[in-house]
Amino acid sequence: MTATAYDERAASEIIARFDARGDMLVQILQAFVERFAWISEDAVRQLANELNLSRAEVHGVVSYYHDFRTTPPGKHIVKICQAEACQAMGSRELSAHAEKSLGIAMSTSNADITLEPVYCLGNCACSPAVMVDGKTFGRVSQQRFDDIVASSGDAN
């Protein structure tokens, strides 16, 4: 998921697709994330204008939800499940391994990768689970983690 430059016209088109309805703000923001990967200040300003909401209202929604990041992510987003079922299968150790092998701390990014926790991918019978660029992987050993990350790099 590479961050593409913010584009006011494309943003307007997305907003129009939802009939510029304020009650669709969460859905519109999801569409923004899909298109631009993150929610910029420009986006907040435009949303407030076109949905007839205050910037504070839009900011309130953006800052409430984990999915709406306000800084550009790395080229690839790696999420490691930290919830109980995965903990029971070594997700803490897997997370430590990921931090070491990727060279970044949990909840941080470099140009290439964003590494973050997620609380349940619903793949609890195949723990531990990981999501890379929106694709869920199960039974992720440390070796398999390295392979998955390496092959997602190739794809780009």
Place this chain on the structure above:
Amino acid sequence: MPRETAAISVGADDVAIAIARHAKEAGASIELIRNGSWGASWLEPLVEVAIDDKRIAYGNVEAIDIPELFASGFLSGGEHTKRIGPTVEIPYLINQDRWTFWRCGLIDPLSIDDFRAHHGFKALEKALDVGAQTVIDAVKDSGLRGRGGAGFPTGIKWQTVADVQSDQKYIACNADEGDSGTFSDRILMEGDPLGLIESMAIAGFAVGADHGYIYLRSEYPLTHRILSRAIEVARDNGWLGDDIQGSGFNFDIELHLGAGSYVCGEETAMLESLEGKPGIVRYKPPLPAFEGLFGQPTVVNNVVTLASVANIVNIGSDKYASYGVDQSKGTLAFQLAGNIKRGGLVEKAFGITLREVIEDWGGGTASGRPVKAVQVGGPLGAYLPAEQLDTPLTYEAFIEIDAMVGHGGIVVFDDTADMAQQARFAMEFCAIESCGKCTPCRIGSTRGVEVIDKILANENKDENFDLLVELCDTMEDASLCAMGGMTPYPVRSVLKHFAKDFSSAGSADA
């Protein structure tokens, strides 16, 4: 070959591609159908070869196995180490009480013909025929309670909404399955999405609502694709929209995505989110049945609750209520997760014991080590010690041991688990996910982590234990919703059953 998140997460797509390629090379004519999952996740990727009416299952198939499988005559059900045998003879599946999930794995989830051939929309037709009140009475008589965790009687909720006078009412399906160890909603939506749509339409007809929403968590991108398509399929075939099948009944469904907030699984936070706002919990009363979505009377039900209805209408409430015990009627989809050898979904009548599910179906821990603790009902559920494994899985029996059945999620830990860390995590998770509206949850959870850290660092241990218990009391009594109100459950259960883990100063001692 399932098109389902768990199966794909362990390589089902790669296997499907390999099968298609090899069939082409071998000049064999095959039809590759992407069904839902039967829920035996431990066997995924599970390939079934359908020969005439018989389906032969091959388990844990990897893409690299395909050449060998073809060489073994796999397309005619040939012998191979990965061959399990006929799907209808797999004990894990045939020993269940499959009522709500019976079409999952069996049919092509997006084929209206396959769905119709398996009683699809029969219940809606029947409902339109017998009338709204008869449907509500059937739901009441079935004893169905909310499968999302709270266990509120569904029929009473529906009656309440039906009785309120209003020009606009809504059905809001809670598909924000955020509890760790639960995936039954997902398996149902991926394996039988039209079944959910049918049941939502029945709910709409019963209470007088013409508009339904599904609030789906964003962590389920594949489910989103399948469900979106299923809604289109239903619309294209006249099962959603205006004047459904010429009955004069109008009902349509809008699919909304969540945005990574756990508390949006709480019904009023979900309604806020559906309105495009931050998912902050509302005060109750008013109940959503009176003032729900956009202030209108709203039925808020979990996916499995709603999906149970079509089956109740089809088989009759007496039949459904003949399963289960006490006030725990019917079946629950138990979900075996965590450190378990045979993880997956097991739909079974209430009353089976935790041990039966974990041992007979689950086969014990994946690591082969003894079970130390089992968390039932998600992150807000108690950790039970091995001594309580003989507790029957019913709402009543679990309340008696200060635990909850909840959504039926069962997460198993072996004896290497550090339960003090699990108690700390319960507080930490609450701190991360609290909506912030009420103080006990917002501040209490952060203080909870700090107090547990002090205990683990051997700082004024006795005083801090007392403080932790007092903090649990405050959170339980004074929080606005279950997030803060039940976070103390796992914490207290660790204090009660695994206090020893606090004395090892945080180091995992097996």
